[in-house]
Amino acid sequence: xxxxxxxxxxxxxxxxxxxxxxxxxxxxxxxxxxxxxxxxxxxxxxxxxxxxxxxxxxxxxxxxxxxxxxxxxxxxxxxxxxxxxxxxxxxxxxxxxxxxxxxxxxxxxxxxxxxxxxxxxxxxxxxxxxxxxxxxxxxxxxxxxxxxxxxxxxxxxxxxxxxxxxxxxxxxxxxxxxxxxxxxxxxxxxxxxxxxxxxxxxxxxxxxxxxxxxxxxxxxxxxxxxxxxxxxxxxxxxxxxxxxxxxxxxxxxxxxxxxxxxxxxxxxxxxxxxxxxxxxxxxxxxxxxxxxxxxxxxxxxxxxxxxxxxxxxxxxxxxxxxxxxxxxxxxxxxxxxxxxxxxxxxxxxxxxxxxxxxxxxxxxxxxxxxxxxxxxxxxxxxxxxxxxxxxxxx
Amino acid sequence: xxxxxxxxxxxxxxxxxxxxxxxxxxxxxxxxxxxxxxxxxxxxxxxxxxxxxxxxxxxxxxxxxxxxxxxxxxxxxxxxxxxxxxxxxxxxxxxxxxxxxxxxxxxxxxxxxxxxxxxxxxxxxxxxxxxxxxxxxxxxxxxxxxxxxxxxxxxxxxxxxxxxxxxxxxxxxxxxxxxxxxxxxxxxxxxxxxxxxxxxxxxxxxxxxxxxxxxxxxxxxxxxxxxxxxxxxxxxxxxxxxxxxxxxx
Numbered sequence: 001x002x003x004x005x006x007x008x009x010x011x012x013x014x015x016x017x018x019x020x021x022x023x024x025x026x027x028x029x030x031x032x033x034x035x036x037x038x039x040x041x042x043x044x045x046x047x048x049x050x051x052x053x054x055x056x057x058x059x060x061x062x063x064x065x066x067x068x069x070x071x072x073x074x075x076x077x078x079x080x081x082x083x084x085x086x087x088x089x090x091x092x093x094x095x096x097x098x099x100x101x102x103x104x105x106x107x108x109x110x111x112x113x114x115x116x117x118x119x120x121x122x123x124x125x126x127x128x129x130x131x132x133x134x135x136x137x138x139x140x141x142x143x144x145x146x147x148x149x150x151x152x153x154x155x156x157x158x159x160x161x162x163x164x165x166x167x168x169x170x171x172x173x174x175x176x177x178x179x180x181x182x183x184x185x186x187x188x189x190x191x192x193x194x195x196x197x198x199x200x201x202x203x204x205x206x207x208x209x210x211x212x213x214x215x216x217x218x219x220x221x222x223x224x225x226x227x228x229x230x231x232x233x234x235x236x237x238x239x240x241x242x243x244x245x246x247x248x249x250x251x252x253x254x255x256x257x258x259x260x261x262x263x264x265x266x267x268x269x270x271x272x273x274x275x276x277x278x279x280x281x282x283x284x285x286x287x288x289x290x291x292x293x294x295x296x297x298x299x300x301x302x303x304x305x306x307x308x309x310x311x312x313x314x315x316x317x318x319x320x321x322x323x324x325x326x327x328x329x330x331x332x333x334x335x336x337x338x339x340x341x342x343x344x345x346x347x348x349x350x351x352x353x354x355x356x357x358x359x360x361x362x363x364x365x366x367x368x369x370x371x372x373x374x375x376x377x378x379x380x381x382x383x384x385x386x387x388x389x390x391x392x393x394x
Numbered sequence: 395x396x397x398x399x400x401x402x403x404x405x406x407x408x409x410x411x412x413x414x415x416x417x418x419x420x421x422x423x424x425x426x427x428x429x430x431x432x433x434x435x436x437x438x439x440x441x442x443x444x445x446x447x448x449x450x451x452x453x454x455x456x457x458x459x460x461x462x463x464x465x466x467x468x469x470x471x472x473x474x475x476x477x478x479x480x481x482x483x484x485x486x487x488x489x490x491x492x493x494x495x496x497x498x499x500x501x502x503x504x505x506x507x508x509x510x511x512x513x514x515x516x517x518x519x520x521x522x523x524x525x526x527x528x529x530x531x532x533x534x535x536x537x538x539x540x541x542x543x544x545x546x547x548x549x550x551x552x553x554x555x556x557x558x559x560x561x562x563x564x565x566x567x568x569x570x571x572x573x574x575x576x577x578x579x580x581x582x583x584x585x586x587x588x589x590x591x592x593x594x595x596x597x598x599x600x601x602x603x604x605x606x607x608x609x610x611x612x613x614x615x616x617x618x619x620x621x622x623x624x625x626x627x628x629x630x631x632x633x634x635x636x637x638x639x640x641x642x643x
Contacts (some may be wrong), residue, residue: 007408010426022464023587026471029428029464030582064584077584087584 006036008093008269013299016306020082027083031090034063039094044355047217050210052097052177061132065091065102067110074114074122075130081316085258085309093262096365097218103259104173105129107252109136112182112194115247116239121196125180139169139183139223140245146171147378148393150242154185154225156193163187163235165195165203165228171372175221176208182236183223184245194236194244203228214368216361250323253373254316257329258309260337260369261302263362267344268298270357274348285347294343301336308332324386331379338366396503397440397452400494400510400522401433401469403462407515417611420516422461429465431579432511436570438577439541440509441473447543451475453505455497457490457600459483470590471582477595485605491525492603498530500601505567512537512571520571527569535564536571 010032017025038059046053060066069084070076084106092099110129113121128134145151154167165185169175181197181204197204203226212220236244272295275286285291312329315321341363345352352359370376381392405411405425412421429437437454444450454469456462457480466477480497484490498505508527513520520536527534539559540552553560554573582590624632636643 005408009408009410012424022467023591025464026468026582026587026590027584029426029468030471030584030587034581062583063581064587068584072585072588077588079584079588083584083587 004041006040007273008032008036008266011265011268011299011302012306013303014307016303016310019310023079024082024086027079028086028090031063031065031087032093034059035090035094035098039091039098040358043095043098043217044358044361047095047097047361048355050212050216052101052217052219054177056098057101057132057135060098060102061130066105066132067114067126067130068106070106070110070114070126070130075127076110080313081254082310082313084255085313088255088259089262089309091262092259093266095217095361096259096263096369097215099255099259099262100173100215100218103252103255104138105132105136107255108138108248109180109182111251112138112236112239112244112248113196116194116236116244117196118233118237120233121236125196129180134179135174135177137172137174137178137181137221137223138245138248139172139175139181140249141169141171143168143170143222147375149184149245150192152184152186152192154183156185156187156195156230158188159229162232163195163230165197165225165230167225169223171209172221172223173215173372174219175223176206177219177221178206181223182248183225185225191240192242192245194239195230196234196236197225197228197230198234201228201230214364216364246323249373250326253326253330254312254321256369256373257305257312257326257333260333260366261305261309263366264298264302264305264333264337264340267341267359267362268295268302270359271295271298271344271347274351274357278349291347294347298340298343301340305333305336324382327374327379327382330374331376331383334366334370335376338363338370341366395443395447395450395507396505397443397450398494398498398503398505398508399433399437399440399452399454399469399474400490400508400526401437401454401456401462401465402430402490402511402514402522403427403456403458403465404430404514404516407431411614413612413614417613418609420612427461427465429468430511430514430516432513432515432572432574434511434579435574435576436509436511436572437469437472437474438579439570439572440507441580442577443507443543444473453478453503455480455494457482457484457493460597463595466595467587467590468582470593470595471586472580473586475593477593479595479597480600481597482600485609486607487519487521487525488607489603489605491522491529493600494522495526495529496601496603497598507566508532508569510569510571512573523569523571530567530569533564533566533568535562535568537573538570538576539573541570541576 064077065087067076068079072078088099157164187193205224207222209220275291278285308329344359385391406428409425414421440452452474453476454474455478480493510523537554539554542550549564551562
């Protein structure tokens with residue numbers, strides 16, 4: 001693998017780079033190089049054997065990809081949201097599973113502890129999460145409640161000096177390998193609360209979910225809580241109501257809106273190169289109009305995705321981004337990334353289905369990404385409600 | 395100890411090669427630029443020395459337009475203490491070296507070691523290090539593969555030569571040019587990038603050193619003709635081609 005050469009060329013048709021600071025570009029190039037050196041040479045093998053490359057965790061931590069927007073006093077890097085986007089974009093160019101690991105650790109574990117946790121909780125968990133010494137997961141989705149988390153069945157019962165947690169969570173990234181879990185459950189008043197579970201708490205069980213055709217290089221698990229005694233100091237004191245976990249998802253979705261640009265661009269770049277080399281009827285297939293039309297559509301969508309993500313990042317930095325704007329970016333960018341992966345697969349013909357090229361892996365990964373963190377359809381309804389004022393959820 | 399590392403901006407190793415301005419200039423549009431890989435080895439060595447010893451200050455310098463700012467920021471993010479950019483895109487190595495030396499003299503800095511790469515990967519001149527050494531009267535050790543600073547302050551060096559290696563000893567101040575393996579290049583961490591924000595970064599005006607050479611035109615190698623395959627059973631065709639087309643028989 002030492003002789004692996006990443007031929008990837010970044011595509012910046014509208015000179016979006018001119019809108020970025022030098023710092024953003026240094027962040028992007030650093031993560032890009034790490035992905036080229038450490039992820040791309042091994043990721044196909046791990047995806048084929050359906051295993052998360054755990055050995056990359058300390059390196060992700062060393063790089064600073066875990067909690068990059070968290071202030072340095074808690075172990076983060078204190079970077080802005082566009083830098084965070086640069087990180088997820090480059091990680092997802094490697095694989096959505098690697099990006100998912102970093103997204104969950106950063107946006108769904110470190111962010112809620114930072115935003116809703118006590119000072120003691122922040123000091124106890126954040127530095128270790130940033131160093132990758134603790135792996136975190138986020139438990140919101142349940143077997144019977146995905147798009148409708150408000151109907152969750154997990155319950156927290158006050159038992160004097162502690163709470164008792166019962167219920168289960170499903171489709172949890174990092175679920176079976178987590179050291180800690182930020183879990184959301186309703187208290188006796190029906191208010192959603194967040195608690196930090198540690199893996200050795202009695203009654204807390206973690207199971208891997210097998211036989212996935214997507215995110216194969218990522219851990220997905222199920223969490224089961226059977227009368228788990230949760231110390232009261234493990235409750236996130238500032239989180240009250242469903243708004244708290246949803247605010248975490250807004251962070252993660254923002255990262256996804258950038259991340260999928262990486263997957264799309266990796267597919268597009270592969271397809272462009274292939275179309276110039278592969279010959280049929282005596283000339284490169286890139287010289288045929290139907291192939292050119294596909295490539296033109298892909299580059300157009302990638303350019304739009306870049307501009308949406310950049311503008312949203314600017315709004316995030318200014319504290320002005322609304323969750324609905326994040327929905328638009330997640331919905332649009334994931335949808336088009338998936339289309340780009342499918343079209344790239346078609347350009348590569350039979351070669352596109354093999355592990356010799358990254359396309360089929362990205363395409364299958366994106367089938368999860370269009371479902372998790374709010375399905376494409378739910379984000380459509382979020383926008384529909386924002387446009388019309390009518391709630392079509394219920 | 396004060397160390398200066400001179401870095402150049404070069405196209406990424408996989409970047410497409412094309413020219414504009416009637417072949418006079420490299421087409422930069424859409425190209426990603428990196429720190430010249432040999433300069434990265436040099437920078438990494440300076441960082442290793444900084445890690446091993448106390449009181450080491452590393453300054454990184456580039457003679458270039460603001461297109462190099464991102465690369466200087468990266469150098470700060472991996473641990474350099476100061477960055478200096480001389481604000482001109484140089485035409486040749488003489489201009490680059492001359493501007494660096496003029497800045498050193500003007501700033502009054504006394505560098506014990508000056509590192510740079512053995513050459514850039516786009517023009518392969520390999521002259522900047524030698525020019526700087528001769529202009530400053532420093533020892534010059536090109537193509538250095540290994541370097542240790544001994545307790546007596548002398549340098550133990552291994553150089554690559556054709557078909558082998560040579561060990562030598564020398565003294566500081568010295569200009570050292572790097573080959574692969576002098577040190578492992580470092581990736582800037584997010585933390586390092588954040589810390590680089592507050593490090594000194596100065597942009598200096600050029601002093602007007604004139605280049606000694608001017609690039610007139612770039613050429614790409616001629617495209618290789620397609621290989622023609624001839625069936626081994628069809629010797630007549632081979633003979634015909636060799637006789638009529640290539641005219642060797």
